[in-house]
Amino acid sequence: MQHYRDDFPILGREVYHRPLVYLDNAATTQKPRCVVEAMTAQYYETNANVHRGVHFLSQRATDLHEGAREAVRRFINARSTAEIVFTRGTTESLNLVASSFGEGFLKAGDEVILSTMEHHSNIVPWQLLRERKGIVLKVIPMDDRGVLDLDAYRALFTDRTRLVSCCHVSNVLGTINPVAEMARIAHDAGAYFLVDGAQSVPHFPVDVQALNCDFLVFSGHKIYGPTGIGVLYGKEALLDKMPPYQGGGEMIARVTFERTTYERLPFKFEAGTPDYVGTHGLAAALDYVSAIGMERIAAHEDDLTRHCMERLSCEIEGIRLFGEAPAKTSVVAFNVGHLHPMDLGTLLDRLGIAIRTGHHCAQPLMARCGVEGMARASFALYNTREEVDTFVDALRRVVRMF
Numbered sequence: 001m002q003h004y005r006d007d008f009p010i011l012g013r014e015v016y017h018r019p020l021v022y023l024d025n026a027a028t029t030q031k032p033r034c035v036v037e038a039m040t041a042q043y044y045e046t047n048a049n050v051h052r053g054v055h056f057l058s059q060r061a062t063d064l065h066e067g068a069r070e071a072v073r074r075f076i077n078a079r080s081t082a083e084i085v086f087t088r089g090t091t092e093s094l095n096l097v098a099s100s101f102g103e104g105f106l107k108a109g110d111e112v113i114l115s116t117m118e119h120h121s122n123i124v125p126w127q128l129l130r131e132r133k134g135i136v137l138k139v140i141p142m143d144d145r146g147v148l149d150l151d152a153y154r155a156l157f158t159d160r161t162r163l164v165s166c167c168h169v170s171n172v173l174g175t176i177n178p179v180a181e182m183a184r185i186a187h188d189a190g191a192y193f194l195v196d197g198a199q200s201v202p203h204f205p206v207d208v209q210a211l212n213c214d215f216l217v218f219s220g221h222k223i224y225g226p227t228g229i230g231v232l233y234g235k236e237a238l239l240d241k242m243p244p245y246q247g248g249g250e251m252i253a254r255v256t257f258e259r260t261t262y263e264r265l266p267f268k269f270e271a272g273t274p275d276y277v278g279t280h281g282l283a284a285a286l287d288y289v290s291a292i293g294m295e296r297i298a299a300h301e302d303d304l305t306r307h308c309m310e311r312l313s314c315e316i317e318g319i320r321l322f323g324e325a326p327a328k329t330s331v332v333a334f335n336v337g338h339l340h341p342m343d344l345g346t347l348l349d350r351l352g353i354a355i356r357t358g359h360h361c362a363q364p365l366m367a368r369c370g371v372e373g374m375a376r377a378s379f380a381l382y383n384t385r386e387e388v389d390t391f392v393d394a395l396r397r398v399v400r401m402f
């Protein structure tokens with residue numbers, strides 16, 4: 001994968017006179033030239049607002065925007081582009097579902113199941129809904145390796161359970177949850193299943209029909225695409241029954257002061273001018289990773305993850321690794337003795353190595369692990385074994401300083 005590094009100009013830069021080693025990919029990935037160039041070209045050559053425009057540029061921009069929707073459909077194997085809603089990112093997609101599904105499908109006393117390892121963006125929207133509607137939230141426990149307890153999960157269902165909303169891959173532990181099996185259990189109990197794919201879609205092939213999930217959400221910026229664009233996939237029949245999320249232009253069929261009717265899917269959920277340059281950039285990113293091959297990316301990142309875990313556990317005295325599930329990818333979270341993760345991150349930064357420290361927007365998971373924060377290295381297709389070695393060697397050096 002080494003030669004793909006040349007596609008990412010930022011990887012050639014230095015930080016504090018040292019070559020940049022970028023290991024903060026779970027937060028956001030770097031962008032290949034083709035994504036930036038596609039967006040620049042659109043601004044320079046094809047910029048016009050989309051939909052309804054009769055002029056050349058508007059029609060061309062609309063073609064690119066709707067072409068991007070088809071690229072997303074193909075990438076996650078949805079049945080129809082009607083099932084692909086563009087949002088600002090995973091967070092907005094989750095808020096859309098909590099708000100609209102919550103409005104249309106949930107009453108006081110209805111239950112939504114989450115897991116211990118959710119990102120705040122898959123917790124707080126449901127808590128806001130709980131405040132508005134009096135729904136009940138239940139949480140799937142996990143063991144010390146970071147594996148969800150499926151027996152406990154099965155036992156959470158009652159005749160009031162309406163939805164399970166769970167991450168496919170934990171942004172802290174890297175655990176790959178068995179979401180296809182979990183969706184089957186939810187469906188057997190008469191509940192819907194949402195997959196937070198923010199940390200899975202960028203790392204291995206995800207097929208919504210194979211998973212048979214009802215919703216899937218992800219962010220463009222974590223899969224080499226631009227910031228500010230994301231996706232909500234929803235089964236057409238379900239989206240069709242859900243009320244609009246926001247009102248405005250684009251999402252209406254006809255407006256009078258007495259009554260408004262709504263556009264067909266997916267436009268019903270896309271009020272206002274969409275980020276049509278962002279969707280074009282996202283399509284370029286999806287084309288880019290598809291040309292490399294998601295299976296190849298997965299195998300490479302798996303190798304980096306195993307190599308990193310092995311070296312850390314053998315060579316760093318006092319290390320505690322978080323997340324040792326058998327099915328795991330691309331994320332290695334750790335603490336060393338009583339050293340503050342922020343100190344580790346700051347000192348590694350001076351050596352050119354970018355990792356993330358803190359609670360990783362998963363404070364309930366931090367509480368489960370009995371810590372305030374962790375350090376986290378996370379990998380992307382352009383990282384190398386040499387970079388992992390540089391990171392582990394630097395960590396040894398930093399730890400010796402204390």
Ligand code: PLP
Binds near residue numbers: 122167170171
């Ligand atoms: N869900 C998971 C599992 C994540 O890792 C993240 C971001 O780190 C999010 C949701 C939120 O994504 P965004 O900030 O792009 O909306």
